[in-house]
Amino acid sequence: MATHFTRAERDWVMYDVGNSALVLLNTSVVPIYFNALASEAADSASLVAQWGLAQTVASLIVALLMPILGSLADFKGNKIKFFIGFFGAGLVACFAQAIPMSAALFLAVYVVATVGLNSSMTFYDAMLVDVTDDERMDDVSSAGFAWGYIGSTIPFVLCIALIFLGPALLGLDTMLCTQMSFVITGIWWLCFTVPLVCSYKQVHYKEGTGAGSEIAKTFRNLAGTMRDIVRDKKLFLFLVAFFFYIDGVHTVISMATSYGASLGIDSTQLILALLVTQFVAFPSAIVYGRLADKHGTLTMILVAVVAYCAIVLFASFFLKTDVEFWVLAVMVGLFQGGIQALSRSYFGKIVPKDKANEYFGFYDIFGRYASVMGTFLVSVITTLTGFAELGVLSIGILLVVGLVFLLRVIKLDAAERGEHAAA
Template identity: 75%
Template sequence: MKYTKQERDWVMYDVGNSALVLFNTSVVPIYFNAINTAADSAELVTAWANAQTVASLVVALLMPILGSLADFAGNKIKFFLGFFLTGLVLCFAQAIPMGAMPFLVVYVVCTIGLNSSMTFYDAMLPDVTTDERMDTVSSSGYAWGYIGSCVPFIVCIALILGGPAALGLDMLLCVRVSFVIIGVWWLAFTVPLVRAYKQRYAKALAPGETMGGEIAKTIRGLGDTMRRIAHDKAILLYMVAFFFYIDGVHTVISMATTYGTSLGLDSTALILALLVTQFVAFPSAIAYGRLAGKYGTLRMIIIAVVAYVCIVLFAAFYLKTEVEFWILAVAVGLFQGGIQALSRSYFGKLIPKERANEYYGFFDIFGRYASVMGTLLVSVVTSLTGDASLGVLSIGILLIVGLVMLIRLSRIKGMA
């Protein structure tokens, strides 16, 4: 498909931010484990899960209010820039040598900036394309994000694995330099979007009303928005389903490397396996967008949720060796991009376009609280049992609940 300039620039932001997402889910947990040598494997999983929980909770609390304010003309790009720059500065800050707990605090704030910018980025989708092209454009964002993020990631991995021997550098120093490389990449692919983006759909201020008054009105009006959502059965069912099934997706992505490390698997093999996930996810995400056009967006989401149930069961009961982790990585790659892209675009089709940020703000509550619930569940179950496998298994219940909600939605909307 030939992209418009706005579609292309929008897709490129996924190329930029995905580099940090990949680095955070693969190298950063191992780096945190390396600088936190006093903790045992269960404590490492718990600490990392708690950090993910805090970051998700903050974003979930911020987005409804800020999302509603961003729907006014010209605001969306301002909020996007504010959180992007926060994440970028803290990405560079992680290159500074520090102890495990200070690093975790910096990581959490960086993650808040990254994830918040992505909420406003998602809400830009109705502005840059049409309903007919939304599945394909959204899928292309994830697809090119997966393959594009591999470029700086490979450079960083080559530096981390080869730097100590070839250049005589300390491996931890190589990881810190990698944060700078990732930050520069993220910045380079954000500039085109900032320059080209135009907000097509926006709310207007009432005559004589100021933005300060609108902030107070927005806080009071959150209940009205919730009532509008509650009265639209299709949107409500979908958001509840999303709340449960995306939990499994986010938790598998964020906890995979930490879980593999806790099983005693080689860290280099884990990183390379997750790199394979990116290459598999590239064509899979594009294929998912095309299959959605042929067989229906909702049907393809349901297929992906069923696949994730199988992935969680495999991880909990069979994952013991590096080969099995590679199998898991390929399986995740087949469905990861598709379910994220179609979840974003399907919601964009259901909501009123002029209130995209407001609705995506609540959508993000469901997504972020799901992340809070998933990582917290893994943390609690792992802490109580001392077995990370049982923590992973616990999220399978949430995926099944999400699947049931999606099936109920299909009876109302069909599989389109």
């Protein structure tokens, strides 16, 4: 990691290293483990649909909670409390997944772990304005994604080695080795969270006089901020574009392994390919930030959205073999970190600086609500047609809609730049 980062910035980035380990486990090992638990009771299309439904439920819970809790967290001292609470709940559920249980119960525990993880990340995103300044925000934000990708591979490789070598070298059952991976990942997550909890200071906050007063102010602030967002045409259109295109990105990430397994691709190949995604994403996220400096943030976001449209088409019509899944993994790795980091950075540039916390709260709300649509769409289309390929193809609808709105944002941004240049 760059030595010029302050302690607060380093500790903030380190949390991404910790939570990304669970994200990687959830997108690789967990779907395969769930398929093994439920394979006798359901066909491949049904497994994809059930997994998509679980993702939808988890995202919906987060989306319903965050509008209120996110605004409450803006009051002095609250942000770290909410962060620790959801992190703790997610950590306990992560460890609980190591306990042998039925497929249905496992999905329920998985939902709790995912809610805890994603909610903690909402407060984590809002901490960015407290740990750094505007000039360094792009670098710190990109470093979070980049180091998260590469750092998460360490416990992941350990877990994979245990799963595939444990039975032969240690005489352990494969299912037991898989269950132990939840413990390893949970410990990793905990270790990289402690520094942030110890060093974090909430710099930007609202003053509150008590719980009742804070709740009342929360509802008033939410209503006022919503009106301000709608009145700012460029900001509103960007949020709508983000709402759709980031859903496509998240859905591709969350459903990739489950979809690959349904096509009969070997689980070893699925996991190794996703590991390659992490290594590709590490330098790509950093390079993508530098390209944004040269060609413009919106331009590079546009390139990534178009690339994801191509990725969805490739997955729907051409993905049949192990090699093709590896190609898909590399393609995702090239654009995954860049589109996430630059979306967060661009939003930070166009919001009112004195209300950054509230606006970032809405940014995360849009992202969480978006996570509901894609997985739900894949689940429904797959169930109705019986073809997982058509379910994956439906993700393209979200990306195209996001692309249309993004082009309008680019047009408005160019017009504003022209007006400033003329002035």
